[in-house]
Amino acid sequence: MSRTEGMTAAEIAAEVGVSVRTVHREMEEIEKDLRGTGVILHKKSGTGIRLEGKTPEDMVQLRSRLLAGKPADYSVEERKILMLCDLLEADEPIKLFALAHSLKVTVPTISNDLDELEPSVKRFNLNLIRRRGYGIEIEGSEDIRRRAISRLAEEHLDYSDLVGDTSSDRSGPVTARLLSMMNKPALLDVEKSLWDMNWDWTEGLSESAYTSMLIALSVSVNRIKQGRSMEVGDITGYDPSSASVEEARDFTSRLSETLGMDVHEPEMKYIARLFEEAKEMSEVSELAHADVELVEIAHRLIERVQKRTGIPFQDDRTLRAGLVEHLGAAMKRIREGIRIRNPLLNPIRKDYEKLFGIVRHAVDELKLDLTVPDEEIGFLVMHFGASSERLNQLEHHLKAILVCSSGLSSSRLLGTRLNKEMPQIEVLGNVSWYEASRIPKEQYDLMISTIDLPLPKERYVRLSPLLTADDKEALLQFIQDTSRLPGKDAAVNRVDDERKAASFERxxxxxxxxxxxxxxxxxxxxxxxxxxxxxxxxxxxxxxxxxxxxxxxxxxxxxxxxxxxxxxxxxxxxxxxxxxxxxxxxxxxxxxxxxxxxxxxxxxxxxxxxxxxxxxxxxxxxxxxxxxxxxxxxxxxxxxxxxxxxxxxxxxxxxxxxxxxxxxxxxxxxxxxxxxxx
Missing domain, CATH: 3.40.930.10 (Mannitol-specific EII; Chain A)
Structure with a gap:
């Protein structure tokens, strides 16, 4: 990159300390790595080898990406995920030495990591091939590789990573790598194209189903741009409906205009299958409240926690409904071995220390034949914490909508905390991250989020679901700042009229x-x-x-x-x-x-x-x-x-x-x- 005029293979070999033959062999790998970056590797006999970007920005982005891979002390977990990402993106075997060099550890350490990584690879329905003199590679179709990448993204990224404007330079190595495999800059273009289709079924999807589908679509777009397209034989044992294929055709036509990419028939069918799976994922949870097993588990859990705390949780129908809905998704995650992330686990343990122990003990008593991790216990504690703090709403002066990444538990906890400590704010409801930017400003006074949103910073305030003292100060400052904006006086004046209308609505x-x-x-x-x-x-x-x-x-x-x-x-x-x-x-x-x-x-x-x-x-x-x-x-x-x-x-x-x-x-x-x- 620093030699605009180029270098010969012999010059590179001398500087790096390898043979000219090795340089020529590695160039093939470098060409593959450059796919989708907008940078081309030129090789011309006599003049040497040089890089050329389609635009100056392409070279800048490539340089940033290389610098992001500077030597670092990775944790064991980070190292295994990064290794898995390398293997999923590789088209041929990788030598042990190459993996050890890129991850800054010894070859025996990599061998040990591979032993521990093998069960995870099998969980994705892939095979890990390890042969002396041959190298390491992952064996599996393009379909299964994409699903593995999407699954990793779902398990290790949160909504702030996906749609927030946090710089990748400040992200952890795993976050940065997964966002690169999804092509984050194109993710919101994919989401906008999807939303612009104006299909009824997309608006009816649950937030988790919508986000999972968006991740899978973004991974697919990135793989297509890298030249790793789906082939006819990659999709087996499944034939999507003609209606979904037509929807996929219309969607990719719109997407092609935005991103400038061609999509052939096998990709159409793959995207059609993603559409049908998203619909099915939403439908499975639609009547969770009627699932006898979930209702019984929620009932027994509430009964045990009430007995130990003396708080009449059984009288709180909102708690029961929230637990049933959460338990359905939680048990599915645990049974499928999906990694569960709860960024609020430590503050929850600190603020609700006694309640955490009670809920942990109550869940263990249920004998669910499942190992329930502390991360899930934290989410359950948030439901009970919200219930214990739920008070009658007082007079409200400002209308707020909540955007929460941890689902129903965090939104209810934040909502009840707001009702208790800032009764001048009326919480209208909880919306998903992708709905937030599409709600007319006239319908609310405040947007409160627990994650970064794809919106200007003056449009919302970010708080913790636990509503700390610093959060309250930040919220009051935000209210004070936004109250000076044009139109806010009118928003306050309309409250009386809306309160009168609310009587008829009730x-x-x-x-x-x-x-x-x-x-x-x-x-x-x-x-x-x-x-x-x-x-x-x-x-x-x-x-x-x-x-x-x-x-x-x-x-x-x-x-x-x-x-x-x-x-x-x-x-x-x-x-x-x-x-x-x-x-x-x-x-x-x-x-x-x-x-x-x-x-x-x-x-x-x-x-x-x-x-x-x-x-x-x-x-x-x-x-x-x-x-x-x-x-x-x-x-x-x-x-x-x-x-x-x-x-x-x-x-x-x-x-x-x-x-x-x-x-x-x-x-x-x-x-x-x-x-x-x-």
Whole structure:
């Protein structure tokens, strides 16, 4: 880079201390490393070898990238991740000496690291090849390599790394390397192109599903630019729907205009599969509140923590709903061996030392057959901490939206801390990082985030979910600074009008909640089914034929597929009963549906269990908040022994009466919480 006129191979060999043959062989590797950087290696006999950038910025960026790799004392964990990144990006074997040299350690150390790295490689469905005289390489298709890179990025990067404006020079070596493998400068272009498609399904994705898809897309774009395209044989055992392929075609057409890249057919199919997986990832968690296992675990956990603290956590429905939602994602992460990051773990342990020990002990008592790390315990403590500090909201003067990277637990903790210590701020809700920049400024006065956002610094204030003394001072200063901006006086003046409008909105929500309960109970029936023996699919066919006649579903076969898929994930049989809860949420369902089916012959379920009674709970893809609350409350009732006995042996009228009585109690508690006098 310092020799603009170039150097001969002999000059390089003499300066580096290797043979001319080695220089020529290494040049092939350097050409591969330069792909996607905008810098070209020119080799001309007689004049030598030189680098040339398409633009001056290309050479500057390459120099920064090389300087970022300066000698450093890597931790063991960092060294293994960096080694894995090297192997994933390499197209041919790497010598032990080369790895040892780049990571500044000895060859025996690298050998030991490889021994420890092998299980991680297998977890990604890749093979680690190690042969004397040949080198080390990872064996796997382009599809699996991309998935491994995406998985590493998800496990080791947070939202601030992905979308914040933190300089890579100040990032750790692992963060910088993974962002390079994703091509961070192009990530927000990919995200903007995705958002500009204006698809309903992308707006309905969960934040985790949306971000995972964005990471996978960014990795794919970077690999394509490096010349590592997907081939026909790379995608096996899966054929995406034609609708998703068309969506992928439209998306890549838009992306090509932005990034100037061509995408061929195998890449279209790969991107289509990413779209379908994101949809599926969101749908799996859509009715987490109705998952019997999760509701029971949350109930037992709350019961144990309440017993040790004396705090009436059982009365807090918000806590129960938050725990159920969090536990679904947490147990999936633990079972899949995904690395769990909780940057707030140390402050949580310090501020909630006693509660942390209580929750840790309570989780261990549950005997979940899972090793729950302290990072997850920290997230659970945040839920309980938020619940213990939750107080009635006082008069509000400023409206705020929250953006949190740690999900529901951190947003609820920060929200309740704000309500308690700064009651002049009304928290309107929690939004994802990608929604934050798209909410009209007129809809809020403050944007409070726990991460860096792709927004100008004057648009938001960054705080810790624990709301420290320094955070409160920073927030007050931010409010003072932004109150001087044009339009803020108008924002304060409109508060009175909005408070008046809120009274009508609360009445509307009350009516909507009551309508949902009445509608669901009106449609509740007990059916006696003459089903075949040992035939779950046939039993579901008969059940869904009845539901189809009631116009609650549009496609019985599609709904059956989703019910069976959920059952294969783990039986929905309620412990110590013959009652199973079958539930799903889909665009093929037209309205909320709840009914009980008593079977003539017990139907076989997962885990070698059988169901004599099936409670079917269905919901459309687009579901009102009130309807979701009612379904969530009914699923929680299944922990009541009295209701389970009625479901197995009671009459239709007895069951409906019990549900009506419990829902009436729920309605009263909800209206009180929302400030409505009944």
């Amino acid at each position: 009445l509307r929500m009350q009516a909507a909640l009551m309508n949902e309960m009445v509608s669901l109970l009106d449609g509740f029936h007990v059916y006696h089914l003459n089903n075949g023996q040992d035939d779950l699919e046939g039993t579901l066919d008969t059940i869904l034929a009845t539901v189809f006649k009631l116009a609650a579903i549009r496609d019985a076969e599609k709904v059956k597929e989703r019910l069976l898929k959920r059952e294969r994930m783990g039986t929905q049989l309620i412990p110590d009963t013959t009652l199973a809860l079958f539930h799903t949420r889909s665009s093929y369902i037209t309205k909320p549906f709840l009914s009980l089916f008593r079977l003539k012959h017990a139907a076989p379920l997962a885990d070698e269990t059988e169901a004599g009674v099936i409670l079917l709970m269905l919901a459309p893809k687009q579901l009102s908040k009130e309807s979701l609350e009612v379904l969530s409350e009914i699923s929680a009732m299944l922990l009541h022994s009295e209701l389970m006995e009625l479901m197995e042996r009671g009459s239709e009228e007895e069951i409906r009466s019990y549900l009506a009585q419990e829902l009436h109690h729920f309605f009263q508690s909800q209206t009180i919480e929302r400030g409505i006098t009944t």
